[in-house]
Amino acid sequence: MHDFVIAFLGGALLGLSVVGYLYVNGRIAGISGLIGQVLNPHTVFKTPALWFLMGLIISPFIYGIWVQPEIELEASPFMMIVAGILVGFGTRLGSGCTSGHGICGLSRLSKRSIVATLSFMVTGFITVYLIRHVTGAF
Structure with missing residues (x-):
């Protein structure tokens, strides 16, 4: 609780x-x-x-x-750097970050932010599934 x-x-x-x-x-x-x-x-x-x-x-x-x-961090420093670079690239590509779209955009009912947030979430779900269940890396 x-x-x-x-x-x-x-x-x-x-x-x-x-x-x-x-x-x-x-x-x-x-x-x-x-x-x-x-x-x-x-x-x-x-x-x-x-x-x-x-x-x-x-x-x-x-x-x-x-x-x-x-x-507890289970990723190597190299993987955290790669992840940070990918997040930065995605922020530029998506015209905003997850907080901008997911918190600020959804609260304003922005259609672009709804699509972006759904894209972030679905991509995250697929990535976790592939890494944990298909490759067995974690």
Whole structure:
């Protein structure tokens, strides 16, 4: 029950943050867009994206004061680098990241985001099935 409550509260806070960012700033809180704003030297100190991203980075450390989750990585560093590169490529190809489409886009009922999120999910399901059940790698 405890894990359910934590997950529910985390999802609620994420939803409130996204809606609040859109309402206050008139911009979508997709991570790739926020990072793009921060990496632009003309807008880095003029955008609230910097504060939003700093909150995302700092929050786990604050949470870690009370809860120490056990994190276990089964992938090699090489595979994590490859995965990161593929995610970056997919973000550019899909005109946004999973958070932008899956959280922000779906909440606005964006048709493009619905298609993108379904594509992410189906591809993830197929990949996990192939890796775990067909190749037996994990």
